[in-house]
Amino acid sequence: MIDDADLASANNTMTQNSVFVARGLLIESTSPTWLYGTSSEHAVFYQYNFHKAQKVFAGIIQSESPYYQPTPSPPAPFGAAVGKLPGDLHCGFLSVLASSWTYLSVLR
Numbered sequence: 001m002i003d004d005a006d007l008a009s010a011n012n013t014m015t016q017n018s019v020f021v022a023r024g025l026l027i028e029s030t031s032p033t034w035l036y037g038t039s040s041e042h043a044v045f046y047q048y049n050f051h052k053a054q055k056v057f058a059g060i061i062q063s064e065s066p067y068y069q070p071t072p073s074p075p076a077p078f079g080a081a082v083g084k085l086p087g088d089l090h091c092g093f094l095s096v097l098a099s100s101w102t103y104l105s106v107l108r
């Protein structure tokens with residue numbers, strides 16, 4: 001969803017548009033990786049997913065959950081996309097969440 005403070009203004013005559021994104025940043029690197037001053041925001045499933053990652057430094061990272069959650073709650077509107085990428089949580093787990101996860105580390 002696009003974050004635009006003008007959309008909440010009483011003087012706004014525009015129609016609200018909602019744009020959704022399923023996932024944030026998927027990190028699978030096993031080589032030294034530096035994430036310095038990064039941001040991942042408003043994704044439905046997760047903002048940062050460290051899947052089987054090793055030797056990662058993440059500093060000064062910023063994240064925000066989607067403003068529209070908990071309605072609809074995850075995995076909506078991407079229910080059919082769950083499990084399509086490595087590190088995705090299974091649909092049963094996502095269906096009990098009230099909002100997206102900011103930082104996710106899955107070891108398999």
